[in-house]
Amino acid sequence: MKTERDSFSSKFGVIAAAAGSAIGLGNIWKFPYIAGENGGGVFLIVYLVFILLIGIPVMMSEFIIGRKAHKNVFGAFRELTNSGFWKIIGVMGVMAAFFILSFYGTVAGWTMEFLILAITDSFSGRDAHEIEQLFSTFSEGAYKPVIFQIIFMAITALIVIGGIRKGIEKYTKILMPLLIVIILYLDITAVSLKGGGEGLRFLFNPDFSKLSPKLFIDALGHAFFTLSLGMGVLMTYASYFQKDTNLTSTSVSVAMADTIIALLAGIAIFPAVFAFSTEPAAGPGLVFITLPNIFELIPGGYVFSILFFLLLAVAALTSSISILEVVVAYLSEEKDISRTKATILAASAITVTGVLCTLSIGPLSDFLIFGFNIFELLDKVASNILLPLGGMLISIFVGWKMKRHIVIDELSNYGKVRIASIHLFMFLVRYLAPIAIFFVFLHGIGIIKI
Numbered sequence: 129m130k131t132e133r134d135s136f137s138s139k140f141g142v143i144a145a146a147a148g149s150a151i152g153l154g155n156i157w158k159f160p161y162i163a164g165e166n167g168g169g170v171f172l173i174v175y176l177v178f179i180l181l182i183g184i185p186v187m188m189s190e191f192i193i194g195r196k197a198h199k200n201v202f203g204a205f206r207e208l209t210n211s212g213f214w215k216i217i218g219v220m221g222v223m224a225a226f227f228i229l230s231f232y233g234t235v236a237g238w239t240m241e242f243l244i245l246a247i248t249d250s251f252s253g254r255d256a257h258e259i260e261q262l263f264s265t266f267s268e269g270a271y272k273p274v275i276f277q278i279i280f281m282a283i284t285a286l287i288v289i290g291g292i293r294k295g296i297e298k299y300t301k302i303l304m305p306l307l308i309v310i311i312l313y314l315d316i317t318a319v320s321l322k323g324g325g326e327g328l329r330f331l332f333n334p335d336f337s338k339l340s341p342k343l344f345i346d347a348l349g350h351a352f353f354t355l356s357l358g359m360g361v362l363m364t365y366a367s368y369f370q371k372d373t374n375l376t377s378t379s380v381s382v383a384m385a386d387t388i389i390a391l392l393a394g395i396a397i398f399p400a401v402f403a404f405s406t407e408p409a410a411g412p413g414l415v416f417i418t419l420p421n422i423f424e425l426i427p428g429g430y431v432f433s434i435l436f437f438l439l440l441a442v443a444a445l446t447s448s449i450s451i452l453e454v455v456v457a458y459l460s461e462e463k464d465i466s467r468t469k470a471t472i473l474a475a476s477a478i479t480v481t482g483v484l485c486t487l488s489i490g491p492l493s494d495f496l497i498f499g500f501n502i503f504e505l506l507d508k509v510a511s512n513i514l515l516p517l518g519g520m521l522i523s524i525f526v527g528w529k530m531k532r533h534i535v536i537d538e539l540s541n542y543g544k545v546r547i548a549s550i551h552l553f554m555f556l557v558r559y560l561a562p563i564a565i566f567f568v569f570l571h572g573i574g575i576i577k578i
């Protein structure tokens with residue numbers, strides 16, 4: 129079914145929506161916990177190098193393909209090439225979307241529960257250990273986390289049914305800057321905590337003895353996850369870009385905003401982890417068991433805790449709608465199902481897998497595949513395999529398959545803006561990004577060792 133294609137109403141709307149997809153639980157929930165699991169500072173360095181040398185060029189590549197083809201990820205490759213091979217990017221993208229939204233909904237559900245705990249003033253008077261207890265009792269339960277997940281998925285589906293501009297642009301513009309202000313306030317408090325300096329050292333002082341194949345794979349996977357890359361989300365958004373959107377500066381702005389928020393989250397969390405003697409490698413519960421301790425200390429903590437969890441849920445929502453959009457675009461544009469039906473179908477199926485993720489924290493925690501519970505498995509497969517592989521193919525497509533003059537036209541807006549260095553860009557997408565991704569894989573599965 130052909131629906132008329134919407135476009136973003138302003139340049140800020142474009143950046144806000146792409147940033148809204150990139151900035152989410154990945155920055156505030158996931159970045160601190162996998163940095164914590166991988167030794168802090170040295171993870172940060174590898175991750176930043178990957179963002180710069182792989183993330184930004186792959187994002188520019190998604191933008192080039194999306195705006196040129198004016199289509200979703202499947203239609204795009206059909207439009208730009210006769211070969212059926214590139215369909216694989218779409219297939220992996222839809223799988224990744226399905227997997228990611230499954231566990232994303234779990235964590236978004238936790239966020240909603242913590243919002244309610246904040247509203248009911250349930251953190252006050254509890255010490256760090258009791259807050260940890262509060263989190264594990266709740267997240268290991270069989271009903272409450274499932275109910276919140278279903279509510280979250282229903283809200284996501286309703287917004288996706290509403291369409292692009294109305295749905296996405298409106299919410300992102302006002303709320304994201306507010307989230308930054310609150311995190312900054314948490315940073316100031318965290319840094320001045322007694323013992324907080326140790327947390328900053330953990331985050332910023334690299335200990336190179338911690339380098340490992342797992343660290344490289346985790347850092348690469350997280351670079352893709354946090355920037356929403358490798359599965360066609362930003363490609364689909366770019367198909368709604370206007371002709372004068374500068375693809376290079378938009379990529380750099382989105383990557384910078386995303387990185388700054390992750391760093392600000394880290395600066396709030398690690399000093400608190402050390403000041404309250406909790407565990408930096410606490411895993412997925414890290415942000416939930418750490419930040420309530422700070423809220424207890426700051427003036428206005430009650431109000432700020434409510435605002436924080438509310439805005440975190442909104443940040444999760446602007447990302448989850450972009451993930452659901454990939455599956456919906458696939459079903460509605462490729463399988464001829466109406467948008468509303470496609471959304472209901474996709475959201476329901478994802479909720480079913482999502483509930484299994486949620487239960488894998490508690491009741492199903494003994495059910496392991498390759499040593500991982502369902503939650504961890506879907507995260508690893510999507511973030512560390514599907515997204516980087518998708519990114520590798522996307523950069524190869526732009527580097528080797530697309531006509532160079534098309535790449536130049538898109539990057540320069542048909543001669544209207546200067547391209548900083550087309551040679552550097554071509555080097556990154558032809559050689560560096562694909563080879564580096566390939567190398568990290570082989571290293572990760574133990575085929576090569578350094």
Ligand code: PFF
Nearest residue numbers: 150152153154353354356361
């Ligand atoms: N980038 C989002 C975050 O950091 O929370 C998560 C995400 C959104 C991953 C969209 C992948 C994606 F396609």
